[in-house]
Amino acid sequence: MDCSWRFGNLSCGGGLMDFAFKYAMTTPIAREEDYPYTGFFDGKCNYADNGVVQATSYYDVTPNSSQALLNAIA
Numbered sequence: 035m036d037c038s039w040r041f042g043n044l045s046c047g048g049g050l051m052d053f054a055f056k057y058a059m060t061t062p063i064a065r066e067e068d069y070p071y072t073g074f075f076d077g078k079c080n081y082a083d084n085g086v087v088q089a090t091s092y093y094d095v096t097p098n099s100s101q102a103l104l105n106a107i108a
Contacts, residue, residue: 055092060089 062085069084091107 039044052092055089058087058089059092062086 046108062083065087068086095106096102
Protein backbone atom coordinates (compact mmCIF):
# COMPACT_ATOMS: atom_id res chain seq x y z
CA MET A 35 0.00 0.00 0.00
CA ASP A 36 2.79 2.43 0.71
CA CYS A 37 4.00 2.21 -2.88
CA SER A 38 0.75 2.08 -4.86
CA TRP A 39 -0.06 5.75 -4.12
CA ARG A 40 2.25 6.57 -7.01
CA PHE A 41 -0.44 5.20 -9.33
CA GLY A 42 -3.24 7.39 -7.95
CA ASN A 43 -4.62 4.61 -5.79
CA LEU A 44 -5.16 6.66 -2.60
CA SER A 45 -4.21 3.46 -0.79
CA CYS A 46 -4.02 4.95 2.68
CA GLY A 47 -7.30 6.80 2.12
CA GLY A 48 -9.34 3.68 1.43
CA GLY A 49 -7.94 2.88 -2.00
CA LEU A 50 -9.59 2.40 -5.36
CA MET A 51 -10.09 -1.19 -6.44
CA ASP A 52 -9.44 -0.75 -10.17
CA PHE A 53 -6.25 1.25 -9.53
CA ALA A 54 -5.07 -1.48 -7.16
CA PHE A 55 -5.56 -4.10 -9.88
CA LYS A 56 -3.77 -1.92 -12.44
CA TYR A 57 -0.89 -1.57 -9.98
CA ALA A 58 -0.82 -5.36 -9.53
CA MET A 59 -0.58 -5.78 -13.30
CA THR A 60 2.60 -3.68 -13.48
CA THR A 61 4.22 -4.54 -10.15
CA PRO A 62 4.71 -8.02 -8.70
CA ILE A 63 3.13 -8.16 -5.23
CA ALA A 64 5.18 -9.36 -2.27
CA ARG A 65 3.88 -11.89 0.21
CA GLU A 66 2.75 -10.59 3.61
CA GLU A 67 5.56 -12.46 5.33
CA ASP A 68 8.15 -10.79 3.07
CA TYR A 69 6.75 -7.28 3.27
CA PRO A 70 4.40 -7.02 6.27
CA TYR A 71 1.74 -4.34 6.48
CA THR A 72 2.47 -2.11 9.46
CA GLY A 73 -0.20 0.56 9.08
CA PHE A 74 2.51 3.20 9.24
CA PHE A 75 2.80 5.60 6.32
CA ASP A 76 5.86 7.81 6.08
CA GLY A 77 5.57 8.78 2.41
CA LYS A 78 8.35 6.42 1.38
CA CYS A 79 8.11 3.34 -0.77
CA ASN A 80 10.19 0.67 0.95
CA TYR A 81 9.24 -2.10 -1.45
CA ALA A 82 12.09 -4.45 -2.28
CA ASP A 83 12.00 -6.28 -5.58
CA ASN A 84 10.68 -9.52 -4.08
CA GLY A 85 7.20 -9.76 -5.55
CA VAL A 86 5.90 -13.21 -6.34
CA VAL A 87 2.34 -12.62 -7.61
CA GLN A 88 1.25 -10.45 -10.50
CA ALA A 89 -2.21 -9.92 -11.94
CA THR A 90 -2.70 -10.45 -15.66
CA SER A 91 -6.26 -9.16 -15.92
CA TYR A 92 -9.24 -8.09 -13.88
CA TYR A 93 -12.97 -7.58 -14.37
CA ASP A 94 -15.56 -5.47 -12.63
CA VAL A 95 -18.44 -7.77 -11.71
CA THR A 96 -22.02 -6.62 -11.23
CA PRO A 97 -22.81 -6.87 -7.50
CA ASN A 98 -25.01 -9.81 -6.47
CA SER A 99 -24.89 -11.35 -9.94
CA SER A 100 -23.87 -14.99 -9.97
CA GLN A 101 -23.93 -15.02 -13.75
CA ALA A 102 -21.59 -12.00 -13.98
CA LEU A 103 -19.18 -13.75 -11.61
CA LEU A 104 -19.30 -16.95 -13.66
CA ASN A 105 -18.66 -14.95 -16.85
CA ALA A 106 -15.67 -13.17 -15.27
CA ILE A 107 -13.93 -16.36 -14.19
CA ALA A 108 -14.66 -18.24 -17.42
